[in-house]
Amino acid sequence: MLSKWPEALEERRPESYRKGIEDLPPLPNDNKYEVITLRFAPNPDFVLHLGSARPAIIDYAYKLKYEGAGKRAKFILRFEDTDPRTKRPMPEAYDAIREDLRWLGIRWDEEYIQSDRMSIYYDIAKKMIERGGAYIAAKGTDCTPEDWKKSKVTGVPCKNRNEDPSINLELFDKMLEGHYQEGEAVMVIKTDLKHPDPSVRDWVAMRIIDTTKYPHPRVGSRYIVWPTYNFSVSIDDHLMGITHILRAQEHSVNTVKQSFVYAHMGWEQPEAIHFGRLKIVGMTLSKTRLKTLGIKWDDIRLPTLAGLRNRGIQPEAIWNIMLQVGVKPTDATITSDNLFAENRKLIEPKANRYMAVINPVKVIIDNVQERLIARLPMHPSYPERGYREIILEPINGKIELFIGRTDYEKLDKGSVIRLMELVNIEVLSKDDVVMARIHSKDLESARKANAPIIQWVPINGLPITVNRPEGMKIIEDKGMAERAVAQVSIGEIIQFMRYGFVKKTSKDDFIYVHD
RNA sequence: GCCCCGGUAGUAUAGCCCGGUCAAGUAUGUGGGCCUUUCGAGCCCAUGACCCGGGUUCAAAUCCCGGCCGGGGCACCA
Numbered sequence: 001m002l003s004k005w006p007e008a009l010e011e012r013r014p015e016s017y018r019k020g021i022e023d024l025p026p027l028p029n030d031n032k033y034e035v036i037t038l039r040f041a042p043n044p045d046f047v048l049h050l051g052s053a054r055p056a057i058i059d060y061a062y063k064l065k066y067e068g069a070g071k072r073a074k075f076i077l078r079f080e081d082t083d084p085r086t087k088r089p090m091p092e093a094y095d096a097i098r099e100d101l102r103w104l105g106i107r108w109d110e111e112y113i114q115s116d117r118m119s120i121y122y123d124i125a126k127k128m129i130e131r132g133g134a135y136i137a138a139k140g141t142d143c144t145p146e147d148w149k150k151s152k153v154t155g156v157p158c159k160n161r162n163e164d165p166s167i168n169l170e171l172f173d174k175m176l177e178g179h180y181q182e183g184e185a186v187m188v189i190k191t192d193l194k195h196p197d198p199s200v201r202d203w204v205a206m207r208i209i210d211t212t213k214y215p216h217p218r219v220g221s222r223y224i225v226w227p228t229y230n231f232s233v234s235i236d237d238h239l240m241g242i243t244h245i246l247r248a249q250e251h252s253v254n255t256v257k258q259s260f261v262y263a264h265m266g267w268e269q270p271e272a273i274h275f276g277r278l279k280i281v282g283m284t285l286s287k288t289r290l291k292t293l294g295i296k297w298d299d300i301r302l303p304t305l306a307g308l309r310n311r312g313i314q315p316e317a318i319w320n321i322m323l324q325v326g327v328k329p330t331d332a333t334i335t336s337d338n339l340f341a342e343n344r345k346l347i348e349p350k351a352n353r354y355m356a357v358i359n360p361v362k363v364i365i366d367n368v369q370e371r372l373i374a375r376l377p378m379h380p381s382y383p384e385r386g387y388r389e390i391i392l393e394p395i396n397g398k399i400e401l402f403i404g405r406t407d408y409e410k411l412d413k414g415s416v417i418r419l420m421e422l423v424n425i426e427v428l429s430k431d432d433v434v435m436a437r438i439h440s441k442d443l444e445s446a447r448k449a450n451a452p453i454i455q456w457v458p459i460n461g462l463p464i465t466v467n468r469p470e471g472m473k474i475i476e477d478k479g480m481a482e483r484a485v486a487q488v489s490i491g492e493i494i495q496f497m498r499y500g501f502v503k504k505t506s507k508d509d510f511i512y513v514h515d
Numbered sequence: 516g517c518c519c520c521g522g523u524a525g526u527a528u529a530g531c532c533c534g535g536u537c538a539a540g541u542a543u544g545u546g547g548g549c550c551u552u553u554c555g556a557g558c559c560c561a562u563g564a565c566c567c568g569g570g571u572u573c574a575a576a577u578c579c580c581g582g583c584c585g586g587g588g589c590a591c592c593a
Contacts, residue, residue, distance in 0.1 A: 023528095023529090041593090043592085043593050045592095045593085080593060081593095082592095082593085083592060083593070085591095085592090086590095086592055086593095087592055087593060145591080182591080183591070185591095186591055188591095196517075196518055196519095197517080197518045197519075197588080197589065198517075198518085198589060199518085199588070199590080203590090203591095204590085204591045205591095207591035208591080226591090228590090228591070228592080228593090229592065229593045230593095233593090248587085249520065249521090249586070249587050249588090250586095250587055250588070250593095251587095251588095251593090252519065252520065252587075252588075253518080253519070253587085253588050253589080254588095254593095256519090274520080274587095276520085276521075276586070276587085277586065281526095321527090324527060324528070324542075325527065325528080326527090326528070328521090328527095328528080329520060329521060329586095330521055330522070330585090330586080331521085331585075331586055331587090332526090332527065332528090333526070333527085334526075334527070335526070337526095337543095337544090338526075338527075338543075338544095341543070341544090342543095344555070344556085345555095345556080348554090348555055348556060349556080353553075353554090355553090380551075380552080380553085381551095381555095381557095418552070420552060420553070421552065443552055446552080447552090453552055453553065454553080455553065495553085495554075495555085496553095497553040497554065498553045498554060499553090499554085500554080501554095501555095515555090
């Protein structure tokens with residue numbers, strides 16, 4: 001079992017994942033299938049976000065679960081890009097999605113792109129017509145697209161529905177040859193004209209898209225006849241041997257629609273499991289809304305995987321959330337605090353501690369005779385990671401340093417505070433700067449005086465900027481950090497004590513991860 | 516309007532198919548305590564839920580009916 005884990009995950013905390021995976025309910029009729037085959041089928045019109053990552057993680061979790069139980073299992077990645085007009089694929093999305101999946105520790109056994117498989121869909125379409133499972137509604141025949149639409153309301157089949165397959169095959173060839181413009185001809189699956197759900201009645205399987213006007217980013221204008229979602233999915237799921245389909249509730253009617261393709265072709269329909277919608281309070285998971293924001297898809301304000309990755313969220317945190325939410329058909333509402341709490345558990349032991357102050361205010365400690373030395377642990381729970389020292393030399397009997405604005409505001413004349421690991425001071429006056437004198441040195445005295453313990457930065461600290469997302473805004477927190485922060489490598493997550501976890505992005509820039 | 520699918524503590528989830536062991540488990544949150552030179556983590560204690568009404572039954576979170584509430588679908592989108 002453990003050997004099946006991608007290295008990225010194995011390095012971290014495989015036990016907890018394993019536990020979550022074991023707890024997943026078994027898939028229906030799992031004994032019936034020799035190889036449990038699952039697929040993740042994104043539309044490459046955008047990158048993955050928290051909502052679209054759910055089926056990917058759950059599918060992959062099931063693969064691991066069954067492999068762990070000694071059964072064969074397969075995970076297939078399939079790009080569904082059969083609409084160059086209204087859901088135009090984003091050329092960068094193919095690679096971006098692959099990267100998102102790899103970041104999640106997901107590996108796929110096979111990969112397909114639907115726009116490469118057009119001849120397969122044409123082939124099956126012809127077989128469907130031959131078998132009398134589909135017909136063409138076309139301009140200039142006794143069954144125009146308008147007639148077909150009417151037939152769904154009246155229940156009276158339009159003429160081509162009962163025609164000999166050869167007539168419909170001929171019309172289909174005319175579609176392929178370009179005799180018809182957009183909207184002038186469609187191939188329709190015969191279902192049930194009296195079905196209680198009107199959308200199930202004789203639905204469109206093939207339609208014409210003018211790819212000279214809307215070229216496909218991968219195959220350009222090579223094809224004008226395109227399969228619809230339900231048709232291409234039915235075909236691919238069968239041809240790829242998919243045994244179980246896990247998808248959102250919004251697809252439940254599609255299972256009904258697709259059953260007619262399976263019935264006409266004499267194929268066995270895969271098991272479908274539908275789960276409810278995932279909502280994150282305060283974040284939109286609507287692709288169309290995210291796209292219209294006009295900011296890049298990996299921006300730290302967005303709930304895209306790329307955005308979360310840049311923000312400093314660990315892939316395991318996303319796994320944990322998804323496994324907790326599971327596969328129930330009910331909707332689930334989680335908060336970003338849930339995600340941050342999971343992430344905190346993961347980064348807390350790794351992140352070393354440093355001091356930084358936001359909006360610095362100067363403190364002058366007067367009448368200091370000897371130098372002061374602070375010895376700070378890199379991480380209080382792991383003393384073996386070592387310490388660093390900050391030495392403050394008095395100049396003319398004075399030591400100057402910075403504290404943060406919010407701490408400054410809580411001070412009054414006479415307040416006693418402890419500068420962490422350094423000294424206890426008493427405030428003498430408070431103007432643009434704080435004048436203070438040494439009150440005592442040891443921690444016990446600070447406790448006795450009920451002195452708050454605050455972080456500080458020496459006068460020669462490093463200027464820093466922390467970019468802190470708040471809703472759709474990014475707040476720039478400007479401040480100073482102790483010089484040891486210069487040694488932190490780019491990309492590393494550390495904690496600025498009493499402020500929060502931050503990720504270093506350049507010499508003096510940081511991203512606020514969460515508190 | 517029509518057609519599906521749901522409703523267990525603040526949130527998430529287990530239990531429901533196969534009624535009793537459920538005066539409902541777990542996680543997280545919240546309150547309190549311990550620990551700790553930040554925060555967090557950790558440990559201990561506490562808090563808190565079966566949508567409502569009928570029915571079946573010796574017995575209902577679990578089965579049936581009705582209501583209410585929520586979600587989804589009703590495309591030549593996926």
